[in-house]
Amino acid sequence: MSVRVYVPGDSAACSVGADEVAARITEVAAAEGVTVEVIRNGSRGMLWLEPFVEIQTAAGRVGYGPVTVGDVEALIGSGLLEGAPHALGHGLVDEIPWLTRQHRVSFARVGLADPLDMDDYRRLGGLIGLRRALAIPVEEVAADILASGLRGRGGAGFPAGIKWRTVLEAPGDTKYVCCNADEGDSGTFADRMLMEGDPFTLLEGMTIAGTTVGASIGLIYVRSEYPAAIRTLRTAVDIARVDGWLGPDVLGSGRSFDIRIVEGAGSYVCGEETAMLESLEGKRGMVRPKPPIPALQGLFGHPTLVHNVLTLSAVPAILADGAAAYQGLGVDRSRGTQVFQLAGNIARGGIVELAFGVSLRELVEDFGGATYSGRPIRAVQVGGPLGAYLPEHALDVAMDYEALAAAGGMLGHGGVVVFDDTVDMAAQARFAMEFCAVESCGKCTPCRIGSTRGVEVIDKITAGIDPERNLVLLEELCETMTDGSLCAMGGLTPLPVRSAVAHFGEDFHPSTNGQGKR
Amino acid sequence: MVWKVSGQITSESAIRALEALPTHERLILPCLQAIQRAYGFVPDESVDVVAGFLNVSRAEVVGVLTYYHDLRRTPPPAVVVGVCVAEACQAAGVRSLIEQIEHDFSVTLGVGKASGPVEFAKVYCLGNCALGPAIMVNGRLVGRCDIGRVRAAVVDAQVVPR
Numbered sequence: 001m002s003v004r005v006y007v008p009g010d011s012a013a014c015s016v017g018a019d020e021v022a023a024r025i026t027e028v029a030a031a032e033g034v035t036v037e038v039i040r041n042g043s044r045g046m047l048w049l050e051p052f053v054e055i056q057t058a059a060g061r062v063g064y065g066p067v068t069v070g071d072v073e074a075l076i077g078s079g080l081l082e083g084a085p086h087a088l089g090h091g092l093v094d095e096i097p098w099l100t101r102q103h104r105v106s107f108a109r110v111g112l113a114d115p116l117d118m119d120d121y122r123r124l125g126g127l128i129g130l131r132r133a134l135a136i137p138v139e140e141v142a143a144d145i146l147a148s149g150l151r152g153r154g155g156a157g158f159p160a161g162i163k164w165r166t167v168l169e170a171p172g173d174t175k176y177v178c179c180n181a182d183e184g185d186s187g188t189f190a191d192r193m194l195m196e197g198d199p200f201t202l203l204e205g206m207t208i209a210g211t212t213v214g215a216s217i218g219l220i221y222v223r224s225e226y227p228a229a230i231r232t233l234r235t236a237v238d239i240a241r242v243d244g245w246l247g248p249d250v251l252g253s254g255r256s257f258d259i260r261i262v263e264g265a266g267s268y269v270c271g272e273e274t275a276m277l278e279s280l281e282g283k284r285g286m287v288r289p290k291p292p293i294p295a296l297q298g299l300f301g302h303p304t305l306v307h308n309v310l311t312l313s314a315v316p317a318i319l320a321d322g323a324a325a326y327q328g329l330g331v332d333r334s335r336g337t338q339v340f341q342l343a344g345n346i347a348r349g350g351i352v353e354l355a356f357g358v359s360l361r362e363l364v365e366d367f368g369g370a371t372y373s374g375r376p377i378r379a380v381q382v383g384g385p386l387g388a389y390l391p392e393h394a395l396d397v398a399m400d401y402e403a404l405a406a407a408g409g410m411l412g413h414g415g416v417v418v419f420d421d422t423v424d425m426a427a428q429a430r431f432a433m434e435f436c437a438v439e440s441c442g443k444c445t446p447c448r449i450g451s452t453r454g455v456e457v458i459d460k461i462t463a464g465i466d467p468e469r470n471l472v473l474l475e476e477l478c479e480t481m482t483d484g485s486l487c488a489m490g491g492l493t494p495l496p497v498r499s500a501v502a503h504f505g506e507d508f509h510p511s512t513n514g515q516g517k518r
Numbered sequence: 519m520v521w522k523v524s525g526q527i528t529s530e531s532a533i534r535a536l537e538a539l540p541t542h543e544r545l546i547l548p549c550l551q552a553i554q555r556a557y558g559f560v561p562d563e564s565v566d567v568v569a570g571f572l573n574v575s576r577a578e579v580v581g582v583l584t585y586y587h588d589l590r591r592t593p594p595p596a597v598v599v600g601v602c603v604a605e606a607c608q609a610a611g612v613r614s615l616i617e618q619i620e621h622d623f624s625v626t627l628g629v630g631k632a633s634g635p636v637e638f639a640k641v642y643c644l645g646n647c648a649l650g651p652a653i654m655v656n657g658r659l660v661g662r663c664d665i666g667r668v669r670a671a672v673v674d675a676q677v678v679p680r
Contacts, residue, residue, distance in 0.1 A: 050649070186642065191645075267585065267586055343609075344609030349647070385642075427613075428605070
């Protein structure tokens, strides 16, 4: 009898040696005369424990991590393959508090099995949502999505059900579903981990969306920085076609839906929905004015349902378990769960999926275990490079769309980046402007040119050149960018800049530049 | 992000690469990506080929070619290292790692500028934000980088043909 061993094939796990650990386990076990079956599962999301090795035992799966190649021989010698206790051991994985305290809906299956094993996908509840969607009228499916309270997880937070109804009712025979997998925000990796760790859930969510709104083609626009996700998705699409739930007759329903994977080419703005549509048409990723909204005139001028990976990945569970179950989670107008990503200088980084309403402090301190460096937290950036920097004393804010907006921040794609007390906030503000200058599509003058001027003004302030007047100038520039840009790139770059000035003003004084915090 | 460098650049071989594309990929960006997959970069000569193939102007092709960071107009060196310089990796110490890289390899980090057999480029987020600083070497992601891990990854890439 062989021992079943799980070693994640996720890119993050492989970036710290999971491939080598998997190979070494097979090698050492063979030398000991034990047959092992190594399964490359998705990551459980406990990234600080990667490579996280799990052993199937009679009592359940037992976890060890972080395991290095050098650890393997000694670990096997001390009973790894029997699930014996060890300094690197974490006991039964199903009982690890970091996981049991979460409420996983979109990430429910990630890490449990081989991401491309269709039998495992069915066994774990896959395709139930799609079957139900195909069995009821399309208007009812769209109504379910609306009733679930699901809002766009890409950052804008628009009610998904309204989009579905708009595309469903839009005239025209040709319609599209486009999945935005251009996850460019620093501090976010949930889309990638879902695509690598449970691609069928995304494909199922898209198929429900497509067959509901009357689209026959779905496109997933994946950033080129995610080569493993692209490979996994392409294989998953092939498997789904063979399995009969993608193609001319989805699960025998008579409805046709197929999915194409499109690779991006390194442009942050292409994560903005209209720029993504331009890029999908093969053009420069320039932002389009709205209206017309993509739901009515999107890809090649046809009605297009555009959603982020996490929005579509919530759909199968909503259909399978009912809108009420999803709507029952969360607070106020933020319903369901949010997949938070703990990143940066953090002791226990990774995926935390919870109902809306958890405080930022609980995420960063209880789940995240504060900083990796062991130094005090000074700032936390929520919502990617266009999100605000919050000071340590503001961490009690609740993590929902409205509460964060009221605190001067935004949820964005749910990324949480922690900085310790060595951070120079003037340098971070400068970087926000520099990033905008590099990545601006160039359509709006305030974004294209204002960002370069922003870098120069911040340089003057930190060099001590007329700092008071230049701070006023910086504020005026931020106002112009906010009010005069079509999309969030120019419109929200001022958010990190202004929050840095407001909360960490001492870093902008030349006398204390870079030292203000100590 | 992963480039394969192959042989002779001729308009015939460029057209073959384009004709292999399915109809729905016969758009400017996918055509340029196909050229880059074939040659490792987009040679100037291929601009006319793409324009002719799609019946669009050269200006439209060059517009797309110069817009996307991934598309390069010069042959790639043997090893291309993308160093993530975005916020999460900054929080994890990439600013000091960059200083060490620039010192050790005698380079200046830029966006897509070749300098010798190893090219270091700035990239903005590789999606490995809990295990930073992160780099990508010829398409392979490496996390929790210090200068030692960067050096080892570069050496590995030099011995493994891509």
